[in-house]
Amino acid sequence: MKGYGQFCPIAKACEALGERWTLLLIRELLCGSRRYNDFKRGLPLISPTMLSQRLNVLQDRGLVELKRSEDNKSREYHLTQAGLELEPIVMGLGEWGARWIRSQMSDDDLSVELLMWDMRRTINCSALPITRTVLHFEFKDLDKTYKHWWMLAENNEIDLCVDDPGFDADLHFVSDLRTMTEIWLGDTSVSQAEAVGKLAMKGSSQLIRHLPEWFMFSGFANVVRGVA
Incomplete structure (x- = not known):
């Protein structure tokens, strides 16, 4: 440059x-x-x-x-x-973006690959059962290449898969990419998405009940939007 x-x-x-x-x-x-x-x-x-x-x-x-x-x-x-x-500079830039720019998110900004990778690295494995836990995410608005994703958590480690790992899912999420992204970013809540039919969760009632303990949101989810 x-x-x-x-x-x-x-x-x-x-x-x-x-x-x-x-x-x-x-x-x-x-x-x-x-x-x-x-x-x-x-x-x-x-x-x-x-x-x-x-x-x-x-x-x-x-x-x-x-x-x-x-x-x-x-x-x-x-x-x-x-x-x-550079950490405080980069995180500060992210906080500024969450406060002032995140309302400008277009469909072109939505990336299921980044979303799932981000969620995978923030899942709190220590709050999940010690035995293998399988989370299945289905995006009803995406084609078959990106429609299904699995996370396998075991021994405090977690893997992200795009191919069926062959294990029954303990918890199955069904949503669309924008809704899951908005949940991750803190722009809507799990309960709000469920109430309007944009999110369905099927499976372990224990995992659903303890969702706030293991499903961690974006580090910028609590940033309050600015008013221009």
Whole structure:
């Protein structure tokens, strides 16, 4: 990206972070993504070439580094100290967006891949049964490629699947993409969506009863909308 030709620290920071996808990659790293496939799930529209390029640039700028995984079988991307110090800036940007911009969400902004990946990484597994718990999400407005999603929680870990894992679902959600996104973002509640027939839950009454304990919403769900 061409520089601004200014010594101002704000200008230099914008040069380092202002390219397309860069801040969203920082978001993914702050949310725990470490490997290439994790980034692709959080950023489904980024091309493989662009992803590799942006990761290389972030390394060159000293914001990201490659480290060996705990099992020493692969390499993972981690934020450096400089990258970690971006957390309040990125989260503050998200809070501002939730307060002032989220009402402008169009159908083109809806992404079932990002929604399910976000929900998967915030599910509170410790509040679920120790034995395997299978959550099945059905989006009635999507085609068969993206219509069904499963989460398998076991031993305090959770996997996200787009293919039927072959286990009976303990809880089955039926909704549309916009409604589930609005629930996740805190723009409507589970009870409100159920009341107007936009959400149905079938299965374990215990899981439904304890839903607020294990189904965590977006970190920006409680941000109050601003009034212009």
